[in-house]
Amino acid sequence: MPADTTPADIRSADIDGYRDQVRGFIADRGVPMPGEGVRVPRDAEQERAVRAWLRSLYEAGYLGAGWPAQWGGRPDHRPIHDLVLMEELIRADAYRPLDQTMLASHALIEFGSDAQRRELLPRIRGGEHIWCQLFSEPETGSDLASLRTRAEPDGDGFVVTGQKIWSTDAQWADMGMLVARTDPSINRHAGITAFVVPMNLPGIEVRPIREMTGLAEFCEVFLDRVRLDASHILGEVGGGWQVVTSGLASERAFVGANAVQLERMFADLVALAAGARLPDGTAAIEHEDVQAQLADALVRVEEVKLIVRDTVDRILIDNEHPSDGPVAKLAYTELNVALCERAMDLIASAASIDDSIADIADRWQHNFLWSRALTISGGASEIIRGIIGRQLLGLPRA
Ligand SMILES: Cc1cc2nc3c(=O)[nH]c(=O)nc-3n(C[C@H](O)[C@H](O)[C@H](O)COP(=O)(O)OP(=O)(O)OC[C@H]3O[C@@H](n4cnc5c(N)ncnc54)[C@H](O)[C@@H]3O)c2cc1C
Structure with a gap:
């Protein structure tokens, strides 16, 4: 972008045309689960519809357009396109993919190994993988660095034991992005590691929490001696804090x-x-x-x-x-x-x-x-x- 580009330049450059395209797409495609406040599928049919909806947004190039080209990004993508998409999804009352899956894809692109990206990013694009975020714990929310879930070294991997809570979408997620303490002996932040975790591994139990709206959007997740190998480590051992903070920053675009x-x-x-x-x-x-x-x-x-x-x-x-x-x-x-x-x-x-x-x-x-x-x-x-x-x-x- 030229140094003297102004927001007005960016807003005016062909944005109306892009907005029309997005509106046309939404009108032609129709939206699953319309309605404000419908943030989580209530049954298997709605879940299938949401996965197909996400796939269609990726296929049409509205989601994932800002990813690196080798993972399916588009060269003509500009950040304002993401804003236009979100605005039009709100106007159409559509299910909005401002979710843990989006945060996970940013983390994979930034910190994942090539093998993880090759395996996991296409599955996000295909609507096959929904992700949840396994960060907060019963005694650990605002002060996330005090988390207690332990990941103890075991051969080339770790064995994880602990409890997570408020994990949005965990009841239907295929994958979780987990942070756990790998080294209790060093400073709170440096002792934390991030992992990518298939939610169907032995030792994982998910219990939905029904909130006062009547919906059950988030869950308790219990981890009982869950075995993870080296391929599950996201980024560096001890580098979990960077993964956490970068994911939160990626929400800003919306x-x-x-x-x-x-x-x-x-x-x-x-x-x-x-x-x-x-x-x-x-x-x-x-x-x-x-x-x-x-x-x-x-x-x-x-x-x-x-x-x-x-x-x-x-x-x-x-x-x-x-x-x-x-x-x-x-x-x-x-x-x-x-x-x-x-x-x-x-x-x-x-x-x-x-x-x-x-x-x-x-x-x-x-x-x-x-x-x-x-x-x-x-x-x-x-x-x-x-x-x-x-x-x-x-x-x-x-
Ligand atoms: C809709 C929703 C979705 C969520 N989804 C996820 C998810 O997918 N994955 C996940 O891991 N977590 C998720 N969370 C959990 C969320 O990250 C935590 O609720 C949040 O970090 C606050 O932590 P806590 O609930 O433990 O509250 P606490 O940190 O215990 O805070 C309790 C109260 O004390 C106040 N307080 C705490 N510390 C201080 C301080 N130093 N100074 C002043 N006041 C303070 C807080 O502001 C709050 O009012 C979700 C939460 C919500 C509401």
Whole structure:
């Protein structure tokens, strides 16, 4: 990219044409499991549909386009294409592959051996392999470096024993990306190693956790003397921490899609206010206090869209600030909670809901129950505030 390229150059260059292509593809192909909040297949048929959907996105060159050419990437791929894809998937209410499989493919490309890449990347492209991430443990979340799952040397490999938790998609995953402690005697980070683990190995037991939305999206995973050989090591022995941190950074490309999500949510909030009937039969939106709340919500949505857009602009010209990811994540996830709470207030104040917005009201109730999860996954809000305060503003530790 020329040094003087601006975000506006990147946004304007042929993006409309690409967006039309993506929209056409989605319209022709149809989406499996449409609907906000449907993030995990509920039965074998939905699972097959999601795998076929992922395969078709890879085959059409919309996913995996940024991979190195030898693994199927396209020379004309630009990062903004990923953003356009995510935006259009949100608009179409489609199952979104912003998941552990995507993080695993980045880790394999960056740290995997050629044998691992040759074996595993085509299976991701083919929808054959879904991945889960086996990082968090019952006593280890925010402070991941304190993890206790042990991988003890055994011949040319390791034997792994421990427990993981909150492993998204583990109940249907074929492969897991595991981090375990290979050397308890040295510094917390250096003693950790990453592994690629077939989820059907003897000694692995997966127990889904049903969350308050009614869905079971993540699981407990028990590892009881699971034998891994050298081919399962991802990167260097003792290099697991780099694998963990690089995977989290690769999510950044999709942060921009949150602006579209917020636009959608605001439209849904207005629709809810128009279709929520108060006991006197009037619509909530006819009342001044509700109108003032909507105006306030719009201002906050526009603020966060600007933050997100700014972040994306810098990502597009490879000029991110260290504060970009934390600030955009905190701003989006906290506003998401606030909008959900506003919607629940509207629902609570209503005597009835117009039939025409029944789906929207359902969606708000689901999103309300889910919204806190987003303030925890990928870094809890308290941790992010700490990062912004201490690491970015240089404030003293309280
Ligand atoms: C939707 C979702 C999907 C997830 N998917 C996965 C997955 O696929 N694989 C995986 O391995 N994990 C996954 N996780 C787990 C996630 O990474 C952890 O929940 C997260 O790291 C927080 O860890 P914890 O739950 O142990 O909470 P803790 O770290 O115990 O934190 C509990 C509370 O204390 C606060 N806190 C902790 N330390 C500090 C501090 N130093 N300063 C101030 N406050 C602090 C936290 O902010 C939080 O409010 C997922 C979580 C969610 C919600």
